[in-house]
Structure formats: structure tokens, C-alpha cells
Amino acid sequence: MTDEGIPQRCAVCGGTLIPQLITHQVQKGEEIFVFDNVPAFVCSQCDGVWITGDVKDKIDEIVRQETEPKGPEQQHES
Ligand SMILES: [Zn+2]
Numbered sequence: 512m513t514d515e516g517i518p519q520r521c522a523v524c525g526g527t528l529i530p531q532l533i534t535h536q537v538q539k540g541e542e543i544f545v546f547d548n549v550p551a552f553v554c555s556q557c558d559g560v561w562i563t564g565d566v567k568d569k570i571d572e573i574v575r576q577e578t579e580p581k582g583p584e585q586q587h588e589s
Contacts, residue, residue, distance in 0.1 A: 525556075
């Protein structure tokens with residue numbers, strides 16, 4: 512199963528998805544990360560926002576790096 516791609520139509524209302532650059536916010540605990548010019552698809556009917564797996568991965572990665580505890584108590588699992 513591949514859920515990664517963007518559906519041709521909004522999965523909520525069936526509206527047309529329009530590629531746009533959006534401002535995307537991710538809240539992690541008490542911190543809010545704001546990403547400008549995120550390539551996404553916006554539904555023309557319900558304003559639902561869809562972000563591709565690739566972009567989401569990148570955002571997740573940045574947020575993780577920013578929130579990762581840094582210090583001597585690093586865990587190392589292999
Ligand atoms: Zn929609």
C-alpha cells in the first residue's frame with residue numbers, strides 16, 4: 512500500500528487539489544515551528560491541506576533535529 516502520494520482529489524470532499532506554497536506550522540510540546548513556502552496541495556472546496564510524504568519527512572526531520580535532546584546522556588541503539 513502506498514499512502515505517500517497526493518490523491519488527485521480531496522479525500523474529504525472530493526474537491527480539486529491545487530498545488531500551492533503554504534505556511535505550515537508544527538507544534539512540538541511548547542515549541543512551534545513555522546515553515547514558509549512549503550509545497551502542498553490545497554483543496555479548492557474545503558481548504559483541506561495535503562502535504563506529500565517527501566515534504567512531511569523533511570519537516571519531521573528538521574523538527575526532530577531541533578527537539579532532540581543534546582548532551583552527555585545520548586542513547587545509542589543499534
Ligand atoms: Zn476538500
